[in-house]
Amino acid sequence: MDISYNKMYEAYNRIFQRLDLKYRVVEADSGAIGGNESHEFMVLADSGEAEIIYCDNCNYAANVEKAVCLADESSEGESVPLEPLAKVHTPGVRTVDDVIQELNIPVHNIAKTLIYWADGEYVGAVVRGDRELNEIKLKNLLGCNDLLIADENQVRQELGISVGSLGPVGAEFKVYADLEIAQMKNFVCGANEDSYHLINANLGRDFVPEMLVDLRNAVQGDRCPVCEGLVSTARGIEVGHIFKLGIKYSQAMKAAFLDNNGQERPFVMGCYGIGVSRTMAASVEQNSDENGIIWPIPIAPYQVIIVPVNAKKSDQMEAAVRLYEQLREKGLEVILDDRDERAGVKFKDADLTGIPVRITIGPKALQDNNVEIKKRWEKESLLVAIDDAVSQTVDILKIKK
Structure with a gap:
């Protein structure tokens, strides 16, 4: 499988190089197709439908769904003393912006809790106030079939609080925290009680998540997981996608062969595709001027x-x-x-x-x-x-x- 996959990987590179396209090969989430590894070939274009993360110091590149990011080193370190946990009255405060205005604190000192309905149970995900949760990372972590943002009315009916007051401390649902939360000290979060927030909350002392894991979207200026340089972002048009499917489909279809020892084994499968019309369109995006197309x-x-x-x-x-x-x-x-x-x-x-x-x-x-x-x-x-x-x-x- 690896040999065949690498040959296709190199063949795709030769095709797009011959077309003189500016592109990047990025690590990608396999999505509904499944498998344990996949790569997308992304032609760089401002009009591209996908955002990619890449590092100029090394060869790391991934689409934003898959990109791994190291925790922000600018977060407060271990030398900061832990202050006593306290509950403060915050009437009418529902959003991160509301918390900033009400408590006069920077956004990076807020931990927001997002609640999801995952295969029949509530699950909370905690990220820094200025970060976006990557739902694909959370779904892959949980291994669930369905992951839906919880309905606010349902949350109030079943948990008795509004979503704006949710927090990890004393939560009645499983909580997963992004890596950055471990570096934050004395942060603000929901108190799991309407019109109240907690100040000086700390991971470990006040709550222990089910898992501490990379859950957020990588952004420009994050540290590369390979060389720790700063990553950049760009938009791209997907023109090719290759997958290592493994035995997911062959097992389901009972597609098998006999090995040298006469033992029945499932076929190991790969999936490879090039978007021909997409490649033409992407080429036009990169190869044109005020007078028209400049075809490779x-x-x-x-x-x-x-x-x-x-x-x-x-x-x-x-x-x-x-x-x-x-x-x-x-x-x-x-x-x-x-x-x-x-x-x-x-x-x-x-x-x-x-x-x-x-x-x-x-x-x-x-x-x-x-x-x-x-x-x-x-x-x-x-x-x-x-x-x-x-x-x-x-x-x-x-x-x-």
Whole structure:
């Protein structure tokens, strides 16, 4: 399995490198498909649907659902003395912002408790006030089938308090705490009683969670779990995803084989996919300008477009057809724009559709047995002898590949 997976991993890298895409391979959550390991291939684009975390100091990269983050070192250390736990009256205080205003404290000194309904029981997750809980991490930790944010009315009916007053101290439900909570000292949290909060709460002394584990979303500036450098964030378009499925499906389907000893064993499975249309769209996001698309040569619909300035002139069309046939003989994908349109319209359309090389056959250049060759990714054209146009075009495409 590992050998096959790594071969596919490298093959996908070669594909996207050949397409000249700026991308990152990120660790990913396997989601409903399952399996014990998966990677996504993410093309970097501001319009991307997914957020990724990556480190420039090492090769670590993961989507935000999977990204591991180290606890914030700026949190207060062990040298801070523990103050006595106290309950304070906080009428009308329901949100983190309300707590900040009411108690005049920084957000990083608040521990918020989020309550979920997980396969028939309440579960609380505690993160720092300015952090976002990663529900996928929590669901994977619990191994539950369903994880739903608890209904506020149901919480009040069954636990007798509002969700804004929930806290880990004395909780009547299982509590899981993010790693950062262990580094916080004398923090504020809900008191599990309406209109009250606790101040000077501390993990270990005042409550012990079921587990202390990474539960939050990683953000820009967090420490890398591999090299402890600072991570960055970017948006990406998923163009490929590979999975190690293991024996999850083969066991369920009773798909098996006999090994060398005659023992029946389940097949070990992998799953590999490339989004062809997504890859095309992602390429356009990275390879375009104000005039249109700039296709990478391997996926361009045509590699060369030949544009006679005036298709009604027989000398221009004869030269255009001759070049068309010669380039086709070289194995190139060529289109001849023989429309009865103004040259400017043809040039605009050639730029818009992003064909890598344009060969223009105009009256003045043709009088001197020349043509113009323009690379889509450059502004200026090259004046080339018509007899050299084919070899020049072939060389341009080879270099750009």
